[in-house]
Amino acid sequence: MSRVLILSKHADEYRRLVEAAGLPGLEELAAAASPAEALALGDDFDIVFGEPSLIREVLPRLRDLRWVQATWAGVEPLLDPSLRRDYLLTNARGVFGGLMSEFVFGYLLQHERRMIERYRAQQEQRWDASVTGTLRGKTFGLLGVGSIGSNLAGTARHFGMSVRGYTRASESCPDVDSYYHGSSLLDFADGLDYLVSVLPDTKETRYIVDASLLGRLPAHAVFVNVGRSSAVDESALVTALRTGKLAAAVLDVYEQEPLPPGHAFWKAPNLLMTFHTSAPSFPGDLACLFIENYRQYADGRAPLHAVDFEKGY
């Protein structure tokens, strides 16, 4: 029998959805919206489902902990080497790929079709029939080809783009035309029309998007970051935009969030910002993921999407 703690700002909705699934072997299903609330409910939960930033706070107190299912793809708050690692950590995979695809290709199409320029023309009642571009035939470069990257590669393929992937070692996505690893990073960047990072935060990915990588892109290239902010040298990026060495960028993540007023990004030329919103978390998706994984666990099989504490993803 299992005692499950849901620890999330969506705790009530998750509890409703998980309850409705009628899971077997559930002795207790508790829901808390904060660490304090969670600790008041007890310390004998063997399963926790929720946000890594909240779970981190209760982690040392859970004496029977066996499994944590995170509602995020990136689980950095739980990777701190000072924290315990005597439990199975699984992250949210297969949930965000489609949403990220919508975000990334929405912004790529915005760039090709100059939607914001067209919007400005309309404000000025100006008929602007200048010819716009197309994704077809362009080259899409992916930094990181896991679950999310594979989904992006499929959408790039759908729009007739060729796809390059830069990974640590894996070459498993059929929609990637050519793979690059390790020291071939600059070859990977050479001639890309679009560079998109979905990289997690690890030692190897830190500042991988730096002046030398940006300098290898064509001047018409566009950079999109929907992975972790640590992959980007923010000042090199601003310089590349200001000097016209990069045509445009779209950022969803920042070293400091919310980004403080006055930061150079707000007004950097041809930079479009979003606010850590590229893949909205829909509770239904994540509850489904937990329910499926719980059934695995209850059947004595290993839950899917285990995180390697050393690799960081």
Add this chain to the structure above:
Amino acid sequence: MSRVLILSKHADEYRRLVEAAGLPGLEELAAAASPAEALALGDDFDIVFGEPSLIREVLPRLRDLRWVQATWAGVEPLLDPSLRRDYLLTNARGVFGGLMSEFVFGYLLQHERRMIERYRAQQEQRWDASVTGTLRGKTFGLLGVGSIGSNLAGTARHFGMSVRGYTRASESCPDVDSYYHGSSLLDFADGLDYLVSVLPDTKETRYIVDASLLGRLPAHAVFVNVGRSSAVDESALVTALRTGKLAAAVLDVYEQEPLPPGHAFWKAPNLLMTFHTSAPSFPGDLACLFIENYRQYADGRAPLHAVDFEKGY
């Protein structure tokens, strides 16, 4: 042996591309950018490749005419009943579908991800992490499912939408989940999240998007017109937007183009305008289409994409 006239604003580029193809049986390949220039080149061409609006002007003079390949999908200028119809007219098909998909889904994603609102937030240095929407699970309704519509249906399916198609009779696209015809138009509209028209200009399609059709859409629905303007009752559309009966619209085509200053569309609430630019004509695509069709013709087979003068497409 064939005598080919290219009559287009891109005449020189088309001639270069067609020449490079080394077509068989080509006695003459002439290029003109205007009807006057064309007529100065002679009147004994049996094949004409170019823009319908220009070809219309020389049509009566071409005594040996056998085949016209249009560079447009819509060929209205050549459908006027007062014009001759003693030749084969083929239009541009299979060329614009991908480009239209980019346009339509770019704007659908703009709507879901509120790109213009996010852009405004950035201008104001305001961190706006409000949750945005997704295409997945939404219902996409297509008015017209020909070559372009089929491509749109495939992209809707790619993004996890369900697809309804309204057509005269055909039910041949595998990416359409359910078909509607004739008097079932209002059933088709019922519950759509997105209504997209790719209809040609025919007697049956005139003002098909009227107050009653718009009234049947949910208030959160979005209408996109990338077909012909004649399908839309423009004043009913403005009223639906002003009264909040329609959440948004995207228009690329208008009864009068360029749209005159002061027209209600420029400032209609939640209307985004583009300027007959949804499917840019790339000369390479259209030259390819002509070259392939010419090879058919030279081999004694019928060129593809014949237009039915009565149906109008």
